[in-house]
Amino acid sequence: MATGVNMMTKDPILKVEHLSMRFGGLMAINDLSFEAYRGNITALIGPNGAGKTTVFNCITGFYKPTMGMITMRQKAGKEFLLERMSDFEVTRDAKVARTFQNIRLFSGLTVLENLLVAQHNKLMLASGYTILGLLGFPAYKKAAAESIEQAKYWLDKASLTDRADDPAGDLPYGAQRRLEIARAMCTAPEFLCLDEPAAGLNPRESLALNELLRSIRSDTGTSILLIEHDMSVVMEISDHVVVLEYGQKISDGNPEHVKNDPKVIAAYLGVEDDEVDEVIEEIEHIAPGGTL
Numbered sequence: 335m336a337t338g339v340n341m342m343t344k345d346p347i348l349k350v351e352h353l354s355m356r357f358g359g360l361m362a363i364n365d366l367s368f369e370a371y372r373g374n375i376t377a378l379i380g381p382n383g384a385g386k387t388t389v390f391n392c393i394t395g396f397y398k399p400t401m402g403m404i405t406m407r408q409k410a411g412k413e414f415l416l417e418r419m420s421d422f423e424v425t426r427d428a429k430v431a432r433t434f435q436n437i438r439l440f441s442g443l444t445v446l447e448n449l450l451v452a453q454h455n456k457l458m459l460a461s462g463y464t465i466l467g468l469l470g471f472p473a474y475k476k477a478a479a480e481s482i483e484q485a486k487y488w489l490d491k492a493s494l495t496d497r498a499d500d501p502a503g504d505l506p507y508g509a510q511r512r513l514e515i516a517r518a519m520c521t522a523p524e525f526l527c528l529d530e531p532a533a534g535l536n537p538r539e540s541l542a543l544n545e546l547l548r549s550i551r552s553d554t555g556t557s558i559l560l561i562e563h564d565m566s567v568v569m570e571i572s573d574h575v576v577v578l579e580y581g582q583k584i585s586d587g588n589p590e591h592v593k594n595d596p597k598v599i600a601a602y603l604g605v606e607d608d609e610v611d612e613v614i615e616e617i618e619h620i621a622p623g624g625t626l
């Protein structure tokens with residue numbers, strides 16, 4: 335398959351091999367294989383019901399796949415077979431963080447508190463899981479100061495510093511989405527999975543999201559896998575796009591390759607492959623140069 339991506343020079347952080355997930359009589363994912371590369375933004379796209387969230391749930395330990403292997407290799411070389419791990423272990427040990435389609439913030443806590451709660455594990459470790467934290471043990475004090483610094487850093491990156499003391503539930507929708515991503519970044523993940531981060535955003539909020547994701551890629555080197563329906567976000571910021579239809583991969587490559595792939599156009603327009611040329615001709619007639 336021509337892909338437009340030079341796979342030889344890429345270093346995979348995630349390898350999904352022959353993944354299948356069956357729900358009763360429904361094969362939601364059927365023998366799916368793809369890779370996500372270190373330091374890249376990879377987008378997983380496809381029509382409604384294609385299986386994107388199911389893939390995310392398999393990667394992040396929420397579902398146990400019916401078949402297949404999901405290997406994550408950290409920067410230091412340590413490998414994890416994610417399909418064998420619980421969601422808690424995937425987050426804590428493999429350092430995979432995720433956000434959900436529906437926002438899941440602690441809406442009664444302030445913005446800053448949301449970012450501190452995300453670092454709970456680190457603080458508990460520093461307290462030795464005892465009351466040393468309450469007694470002002472130096473290691474705990476140091477960890478607490480680091481947590482605040484980390485929270486401040488991500489408040490700034492997400493353009494939320496001036497809302498730090500407001501309840502998270504009072505933020506506009508786009509700011510809540512950025513806070514969720516900032517909260518995930520406070521756990522210092524190597525791999526960040528975002529489920530429809532641009533859903534419901536207005537164009538200005540979408541731009542702010544793009545900027546945040548680009549800065550995560552350039553400043554931290556964290557690899558990102560995102561599910562997204564907003565093609566302007568996908569085409570604008572992704573290095574690599576994987577397209578699913580009915581639980582199978584139909585295209586894999588750089589954004590330019592994917593948006594011109596007749597199979598992808600057919601899937602989105604809901605037509606048979608052999609009718610694609612005809613439909614593209616019609617589209618060209620209405621909007622010359624138009625793609626997806």
Ligand SMILES: Nc1ncnc2c1ncn2[C@@H]1O[C@H](COP(=O)(O)OP(=O)(O)OP(=O)(O)O)[C@@H](O)[C@H]1O
Pocket residue numbers: 357360362380381382383384385386387388389
């Ligand atoms: N827990 C489940 N039990 C039964 N069927 C499920 C379950 N989760 C997903 N499915 C089915 O699996 C298929 C793929 O669903 P999935 O949510 O992964 O698609 P998607 O590509 O994320 O869709 P959307 O873009 O609409 O969010 C659908 O037919 C869905 O109804």
